[in-house]
Amino acid sequence: MTTKRLKIERMGYGPEAIAHDADGKTVFVTGGVPGDTVEAETDAEEARFSRAHVTTVLEDSPDRVTPPCPFVDVCGGCPWAHLSYEAQLAAKRSGVVDALTRLGGFSAEDAEALVAPIVAPGEPWGYRNKVELAVGTQRGRTMVGMHAAGSSDVVKVPSCPLLDSKFKGVVKAVQGAMNFLAGSRDLGLERVGIRASRRTKELEVALWGTPGPFPRPQVAKVLGDATKVTSVVRVMQKGPAKARRIAGVERLSGKGSWGELVGSESMRVSAPSFFQVNTRGADKLVSLVMEGLSPVEDEEAMDLYCGAGTFTLPLARKSGFVSAVESYGPAVRDLRHNLDAANLTNVDPIGGDAGIEFPDVDADVIVVDPPRAGLAADVVAQLSDQPARAIAYVSCDPATLARDLARFRDEGVFEPVSVTPVDLFPQTFHVENVTILHRQ
Ligand SMILES: C[S@@+](CC[C@H](N)C(=O)[O-])C[C@H]1O[C@@H](n2cnc3c(N)ncnc32)[C@H](O)[C@@H]1O
Numbered sequence: 249m250t251t252k253r254l255k256i257e258r259m260g261y262g263p264e265a266i267a268h269d270a271d272g273k274t275v276f277v278t279g280g281v282p283g284d285t286v287e288a289e290t291d292a293e294e295a296r297f298s299r300a301h302v303t304t305v306l307e308d309s310p311d312r313v314t315p316p317c318p319f320v321d322v323c324g325g326c327p328w329a330h331l332s333y334e335a336q337l338a339a340k341r342s343g344v345v346d347a348l349t350r351l352g353g354f355s356a357e358d359a360e361a362l363v364a365p366i367v368a369p370g371e372p373w374g375y376r377n378k379v380e381l382a383v384g385t386q387r388g389r390t391m392v393g394m395h396a397a398g399s400s401d402v403v404k405v406p407s408c409p410l411l412d413s414k415f416k417g418v419v420k421a422v423q424g425a426m427n428f429l430a431g432s433r434d435l436g437l438e439r440v441g442i443r444a445s446r447r448t449k450e451l452e453v454a455l456w457g458t459p460g461p462f463p464r465p466q467v468a469k470v471l472g473d474a475t476k477v478t479s480v481v482r483v484m485q486k487g488p489a490k491a492r493r494i495a496g497v498e499r500l501s502g503k504g505s506w507g508e509l510v511g512s513e514s515m516r517v518s519a520p521s522f523f524q525v526n527t528r529g530a531d532k533l534v535s536l537v538m539e540g541l542s543p544v545e546d547e548e549a550m551d552l553y554c555g556a557g558t559f560t561l562p563l564a565r566k567s568g569f570v571s572a573v574e575s576y577g578p579a580v581r582d583l584r585h586n587l588d589a590a591n592l593t594n595v596d597p598i599g600g601d602a603g604i605e606f607p608d609v610d611a612d613v614i615v616v617d618p619p620r621a622g623l624a625a626d627v628v629a630q631l632s633d634q635p636a637r638a639i640a641y642v643s644c645d646p647a648t649l650a651r652d653l654a655r656f657r658d659e660g661v662f663e664p665v666s667v668t669p670v671d672l673f674p675q676t677f678h679v680e681n682v683t684i685l686h687r688q
Pocket residue numbers: 522523524552553554555556557558559573574575576579600601602603617618619
């Protein structure tokens with residue numbers, strides 16, 4: 249391993265900062281803050297770049313801060329926590345401008361003019377309504393905790409300052425309860441999800457694992473004694489965890505789902521369904537989308553990749569009819585429940601792939617909120633055939649957003665009029681964007 253002296257230049261779109269070594273080679277530096285001078289040890293040497301981690305900060309950047317969590321360098325959940333929040337926001341916005349320029353074919357001036365000031369919807373810590381604990385082993389014993397940075401180890405942490413501070417003691421209590429339960433027998437656990445809402449006061453613990461014998465009453469009792477849990481569920485998976493194939497969800501105690509309020513809408517979300525982890529951020533996304541589209545009573549709306557209905561419900565209140573498409577079964581069931589509970593009958597909830605089940609309607613306004621992979625090329629083509637006056641594209645990946653905006657440009661029908669970055673994930677490199685496109 250070699251040690252290099254480096255001047256850190258900027259944050260990349262990833263956990264690392266970027267520097268260049270004496271030979272001009274790009275170095276991705278873990279633990280670096282733009283403006284720092286550091287000594288860094290090389291971890292990997294590739295032909296065109298290398299990876300290194302900071303061993304000593306020789307000169308502090310004015311943007312370097314001490315994070316409020318002593319586990320930042322161990323746990324890996326907050327890779328940007330050494331960077332001041334103002335600098336995080338500035339780096340995220342310029343990362344979006346950069347992606348549009350490099351990958352979207354926009355000129356630097358056009359990208360700069362298109363990207364609005366970044367919106368910070370709330371506090372930079374304590375914003376999450378969800379944390380996930382990992383399950384691993386330590387000296388042969390099952391251990392529930394947080395993933396250690398850059399390894400498969402699991403570390404025990406007393407709390408997680410990213411989780412809503414109203415639920416401060418919950419991580420420790422759930423971790424303790426699960427370590428107690430898993431210490432005596434194999435529960436087939438893979439991870440433990442915690443969802444907590446200060447608005448509804450609901451707290452759900454979801455135990456993800458493989459099907460098999462499970463001491464249901466004991467698990468429900470121990471978790472109930474340790475926390476003020478309102479729901480405990482067991483999510484049984486089929487095949488690899490990443491495939492998200494679910495063999496079943498069992499209610500062990502309480503409601504069997506988790507409830508949250510977004511704007512004025514009440515949402516039920518079952519454990520496997522997607523829900524934005526930052527509720528105040530979700531409020532902001534909804535208001536940006538609704539202001540950007542301004543649907544009116546007799547208009548036809550479409551909501552693709554709609555999940556449990558974060559945008560479907562507000563769209564249904566303002567427009568005449570909504571066609572909503574979602575491919576994931578549990579989320580479609582949540583959507584139907586949320587529409588029934590809200591007494592909204594002007595929505596067609598369609599289960600299936602957005603490209604294959606593309607609604608056979610003439611929409612006036614459209615929302616798309618795909619996963620990180622962005623829109624399939626055929627979905628951009630189908631959207632471009634629509635007579636709609638406006639599209640709101642909610643994206644969690646600037647690179648795929650830039651690619652898709654280039655595809656929209658090639659289709660020649662819709663053009664972006666604004667891209668608003670929203671910081672849904674402080675302390676990390678992730679950034680959400682709401683893009684409004686109008687008919688050319
Ligand atoms: C980023 S989430 C957005 C969900 C929802 N709009 C919200 O804000 O809660 C993306 C959603 O798209 C769904 N999805 C993924 N691939 C899809 C596809 N090919 N067709 C339809 N839905 C898909 C996922 O299950 C997930 O619910």
